[in-house]
Amino acid sequence: MNITQIYKNANALLEGHFLLSSGRHSPFYLQSAKVLENPKIAEELAKALAQIIRDSAMQVDCVCSPALGGILAGYELARALGVRFIFTERVNGAMCLRRGFKVKEGEKILVCEDIITTGGSAMESAQIVEKLGAKVVGYAALANRGICNRYQSPNHFEAKECKLNPNLPLFALEDFVFETYEATNCPLCQQGSTAIKPGSRGN
Template sequence: MNITQIYKNAGALLEGHFLLSSGRHSPFYLQSAKVLENPKTAEELGVALAKIIQDSKIKVDCVCSPALGGILAGYELARALRVRFIFTERVNGIMTLRRGFEIKPNEKILVCEDIITTGGSARESAQVVEKLGAQVVGYAALANRGICNRYQSSHQFEAKECKLNPSLPLFALEDFIFETFEAQDCPLCRQGKVAIKPGSRGN
């Protein structure tokens, strides 16, 4: 699958000045909701991601995603893996498991996002389910922004800013290597351009 072309065809590869959920700024933004609004495409992406995970031979009992951005990707991945799906969400800024979802002791959970930048939200979700007795076996995403290292990728990064557990694999369909900046170092800010936040958090 040509993941880059899929994002372009859906009008989901945006160019401008964006504030990412990680707090960093970028001249590019991946709007996965535009890709996932097509159920057929969402299913195909979920199946492709599931194939990578199945080939790795890790056991997965459940997929968990942080709301809101990861829900559609996580659900399609769980459907392709034929396992149950749950999600965490923020309550007063704190990631929480609600809505009657329960964790079984030592349940093997894969945490899935639509996009992994630093992996902060995915790591928060992992910590929530780990505290409830789960065993997190890895992370997954449709696309990896190139700060964390993807499973079996030819691109390897320093990963200093990656917040994911480095001992666990990150499965993704593609690396999108866009330059990102801390706000105080952002050249677009110095040009007087205002960063917009097209994602789900804080909108």
């Protein structure tokens, strides 16, 4: 499965000047919503990701995703794994578990995003369910921006910027290693360009 080509075919690999959810800037942007709008492709990607997780022999009782971007990927992954699905969401800027969702003491939860950059939202979701007694066993994403180290991938990323628990595995279908910049030190901004946010928190 050529993940890069799937993103290109869906016009989901954008080039320009973008503001990422992490607050960093990049000349490239992955818009997984464009890939996931095709239910068949979403199903195939989730099945491929589920197989990687099964091959690791990890036990998963539930998949949890941060809203909004992770919901489609997380739901499809839960369906492929045959487990239940829940999601966290922000209320007044704070991540929380709502809508009657509950977790059990010791329940093994895999936190799933559509794309992992620094993993900030995924880590917030993990902290919420852990406070309620569940056990987070790992993280998953369709695509990894290359800041966090992926399960069984070469250890050559800037892991010091990753917010995920380094003792837990990150499963992803592909690493998309693009240049990213701090907003205060962005060469695109210095050239007079303005970063746009085409994801769920912007236009």
